Amino acid sequence: MEYLSKECHDRLAAELNRLISVEYPQVKDALSEARAQGDLSENAGYRAARTAQAKMISRIRFLQNVLKYSRVIDTDSLPK
Numbered sequence: 001m002e003y004l005s006k007e008c009h010d011r012l013a014a015e016l017n018r019l020i021s022v023e024y025p026q027v028k029d030a031l032s033e034a035r036a037q038g039d040l041s042e043n044a045g046y047r048a049a050r051t052a053q054a055k056m057i058s059r060i061r062f063l064q065n066v067l068k069y070s071r072v073i074d075t076d077s078l079p080k
Helices: 006-036 044-068
Strands: 002-005 070-073
Touching: 002 006, 006 044, 006 070, 044 070
Parallel strands: 002 070
Antiparallel strands: none
16 A cells, blocks of 8 residues: 555646556557558567557556555644
8 A cells, every 4th residue: 555645646646647648649659650661570660669658558557556556645634
């Protein structure tokens, strides 16, 4: 279980939403363009796009798990 402040939780949620709605579709488009170029065995752009896609999926899953198993705490109510 992760204990997060409200600010940290909101920041991670915003990053997750940005990755899913903005950046991942761009990576998918780049992969489609690289695939359309032909021979995949000698296509460095395709390999780079696949690597970027794998990293993006990994980060998305990580953030989803952190947010799923996190608990938001109020830092103002904690003892000093």
